Amino acid sequence: MTERIHPTQPIAGQKPGTSGLRKKTPVFMGPHYLENFVQSIFDVVGTAGKTFVLGGDGRYFNDRAAQVILRMAAANGAARVIVGQGAILSTPAASHLIRLNKTDGGIILSASHNPGGPHEDFGVKFNMPNGGPAPEAVTEAMYRRTTEITEYRIWEGQDIDLSRLGRQEIGAMAVDVVDPVADYAALMESLFDFPAIRAMFQGGFAMRMDSMCAVTGPYAVEILENRLGAAKGTVVNATPLPDFGGMHPDPNPTWAKALMDEMMGPEAPDFGAASDGDGDRNMVVGRGIYVSPSDSLAVLAANAHLAPGYAQGLAGVARSMPTSAAADRVAAALGIAHFETPTGWKFFGNLMDAGRATLCGEESFGTGSDHVREKDGLWAVLLWLNILAARRQSVATILAEHWARFGRNYYSRHDFEAIPVEKADSMMAALRGQLAALPGRTVEGMQIEAADDFAYTDPVDGSVSTGQGVRVIFAGGSRFVMRLSGTGTEGATLRLYLERYAPGPEGLTLDPQEALAPVIRAAESLARISGFTGRDRPDVVT
Numbered sequence: 001m002t003e004r005i006h007p008t009q010p011i012a013g014q015k016p017g018t019s020g021l022r023k024k025t026p027v028f029m030g031p032h033y034l035e036n037f038v039q040s041i042f043d044v045v046g047t048a049g050k051t052f053v054l055g056g057d058g059r060y061f062n063d064r065a066a067q068v069i070l071r072m073a074a075a076n077g078a079a080r081v082i083v084g085q086g087a088i089l090s091t092p093a094a095s096h097l098i099r100l101n102k103t104d105g106g107i108i109l110s111a112s113h114n115p116g117g118p119h120e121d122f123g124v125k126f127n128m129p130n131g132g133p134a135p136e137a138v139t140e141a142m143y144r145r146t147t148e149i150t151e152y153r154i155w156e157g158q159d160i161d162l163s164r165l166g167r168q169e170i171g172a173m174a175v176d177v178v179d180p181v182a183d184y185a186a187l188m189e190s191l192f193d194f195p196a197i198r199a200m201f202q203g204g205f206a207m208r209m210d211s212m213c214a215v216t217g218p219y220a221v222e223i224l225e226n227r228l229g230a231a232k233g234t235v236v237n238a239t240p241l242p243d244f245g246g247m248h249p250d251p252n253p254t255w256a257k258a259l260m261d262e263m264m265g266p267e268a269p270d271f272g273a274a275s276d277g278d279g280d281r282n283m284v285v286g287r288g289i290y291v292s293p294s295d296s297l298a299v300l301a302a303n304a305h306l307a308p309g310y311a312q313g314l315a316g317v318a319r320s321m322p323t324s325a326a327a328d329r330v331a332a333a334l335g336i337a338h339f340e341t342p343t344g345w346k347f348f349g350n351l352m353d354a355g356r357a358t359l360c361g362e363e364s365f366g367t368g369s370d371h372v373r374e375k376d377g378l379w380a381v382l383l384w385l386n387i388l389a390a391r392r393q394s395v396a397t398i399l400a401e402h403w404a405r406f407g408r409n410y411y412s413r414h415d416f417e418a419i420p421v422e423k424a425d426s427m428m429a430a431l432r433g434q435l436a437a438l439p440g441r442t443v444e445g446m447q448i449e450a451a452d453d454f455a456y457t458d459p460v461d462g463s464v465s466t467g468q469g470v471r472v473i474f475a476g477g478s479r480f481v482m483r484l485s486g487t488g489t490e491g492a493t494l495r496l497y498l499e500r501y502a503p504g505p506e507g508l509t510l511d512p513q514e515a516l517a518p519v520i521r522a523a524e525s526l527a528r529i530s531g532f533t534g535r536d537r538p539d540v541v542t
């Protein structure tokens with residue numbers, strides 16, 4: 001092998017979004033594209049003598065990209081890289097390995113819930129030594145570096161054999177290939193009551209776990225089937241494929257339709273779950289009942305003490321701003337702190353590091369805790385299983401009792417995808433322009449209490465993030481929020497988040513779309529979504 005310094009030039013558009021840099025795969029495979037971004041990461045975080053973790057969700061180009069990054073890490077003077085066998089690591093497992101081995105961070109190869117394949121999406125993100133996604137100041141510095149880069153360093157030579165466990169070397173750098181599942185499975189076993197869950201499965205409890213041909217397959221088979229004794233075949237679509245079998249690995253009722261149909265059908269098992277491309281998202285479904293992610297966070301917060309890892313109680317609960325306030329009500333009842341952060345897991349890191357939040361969640365099928373610094377799909381599934389085993393009730397009963405106690409935050413998100421960017425921008429600008437005049441006005445019979453563009457001051461380090469989503473809040477706890485996605489790779493995606501609070505005891509069992517109808521009409525009348533975009537219905541409803 002020989003070390004080379006390659007001249008290069010800045011490539012426009014290498015700006016990380018909500019969760020790393022995501023682009024169409026052919027863009028990432030273009031000349032110097034991956035190399036420029038990775039060198040920019042290394043230039044910002046420093047590499048000499050450092051140890052990093054590396055792995056990805058197995059999508060197309062994952063294996064090639066991993067080889068390039070290993071050779072670049074060696075040429076940049078890193079001491080050691082811990083890499084998942086086959087270059088595979090789920091995002092939460094990568095976060096765990098970063099923390100467990102006290103490394104200097106890690107690179108995760110994934111475009112998460114976006115489809116994968118030669119013509120779909122690829123992504124790269126850097127996680128900090130705490131195991132969490134790099135904060136905005138760091139990703140900004142990486143982006144700035146991509147605009148001035150002139151060279152990158154790489155060893156040229158043969159590939160490392162990533163199928164072989166154990167140590168190999170590139171120049172002076174050690175490459176340790178590790179089992180992607182083992183340490184993560186041990187962590188799960190330390191948090192949850194495996195004997196109780198095993199007994200529940202032995203008693204005939206049936207489950208369907210849809211891994212959507214993405215990275216959680218091997219994790220779910222090992223944990224659910226091998227260690228917890230769930231029936232063989234409980235995990236479906238369990239083999240990770242480079243194109244996720246053509247599926248869209250986003251665990252929501254639209255893209256995990258087969259699971260939804262089964263759970264709503266006559267042969268439904270007791271519990272269903274799905275996770276996304278990189279394993280950090282989860283959808284949970286009971287027999288005949290869908291659990292909205294916002295409700296899931298609230299139920300988990302209210303019941304976490306039933307799991308051994310959380311028996312001592314929670315320090316606090318944090319949710320992203322567009323996530324419903326259901327978790328806040330639980331926090332208030334428990335007498336613990338609650339926090340409202342911008343969208344994206346990176347904003348939870350400081351709260352968890354400071355011991356102020358134990359559980360965190362987003363409406364986008366993300367839940368997690370301070371066991372790692374990423375959201376964690378299988379963790380959420382296991383916490384649900386632990387609660388089901390402890391309470392010996394159905395998902396439907398647990399939800400009904402939860403709403404009876406706390407009231408129900410009806411919630412839905414409407415996504416309008418691939419809108420021309422100029423149209424989306426003018427719509428958002430027009431809405432922002434009205435905000436100051438909205439409070440006090442009545443729309444659809446609801447009085448507007450407040451309207452703003454969400455800004456967040458991190459209570460730990462004081463950093464400020466502005467422009468995080470427009471919210472219009474009505475008297476009585478209803479609201480809508482609008483923001484543009486920061487993970488898409490085509491045009492703009494508008495996310496419209498809708499919420500309405502019903503205190504109960506009446507009116508707790510409506511269809512969410514019906515319950516939210518006045519809020520949906522209010523959003524349309526104020527933001528003129530159809531007028532600006534020409535769309536009269538969303539592409540995805542969750």
Ligand code: VG1
Binds near residue numbers: 019113487495
């Ligand atoms: C979306 C979700 C956000 C989530 C992010 C990454 O971002 O809304 O809650 O943290 O995806 O999830 P955006 O900017 O498109 O709304 V993952 O599982 O794709 O890394």
Ligand code: CO
Binds near residue numbers: 112278279
């Ligand atoms: Co994900």
